[in-house]
Amino acid sequence: MSENFRHEFIEFTLAQRVLSFGEFKTKAGRISPYFFDAGLFFDGQSLRRLAQFYAKAILAAGIEFDMLFGPAYKGIPLVAAVAIALADEGRNVRYSFNRKEEKDHGEGGSVIGAPLAGRVLIVDDVISAGTSVRQSVNLIRASHAIPCGVVIALDRMERGAGELSAVQEVEQHYHMPVISIATLEDLVAYLQTDQAMSPNLAAVNRYREQYGVAAHA
Helix, strand or coil: CCCHHHHHHHHHHHHCCCEEEEEEECCCCCEEEEEECHHHCCCHHHHHHHHHHHHHHHHHHCCCCCEEEECCCCHHHHHHHHHHHHHHCCCCCEEEEEEEEEECCCCCEEEEECCCCCEEEEECCCCCCCHHHHHHHHHHHHCCCEEEEEEEEEECCEECCCCCEHHHHHHHHHCCCEEEEEEHHHHHHHHCCCHHHHHHHHHHHHHHHHHECCCCC
């Protein structure tokens, strides 16, 4: 499968103003030259396209999985949309998501949708502190299912508290892959194709030199 979808995804996020350039303070207190806000995919058309990109990234990765899981809250619309996009690609899989608080009436429990079973792929927007992944992994394992990977929109490839990025920490701690539609490397490659983006490219490269991590082996 062509890797062009990563370039197309960067174009899409810029057009939707989900990806923007400037000066933005991160949770870690760093001043980042770019900001990615997946919460701005808030209409039907953009959500459909986003889910199509997720499906392409999942299929390109060739990961074995039996179902999808979306952690509350951002993962809920994502996992449903990605399940539809995969079905459109000929891969019909079950999905479920959780509620923040366990319900003690009606169907009860904290998981809604298909019962967690087999190899479960977690669908989320980004990985920052890894809290959402940890909670998802614990929930999946408690159901005697196997967390087999995480798929996110953008990997910032940025160091956390130590030398590893949040994505690398998840991969190392849980021994499972993190798939991303695009990475910081893809963003840099895109910026290199547009002369008008030179100032943004220079700022991103400076930030990467200061806080970036090496690409995955």
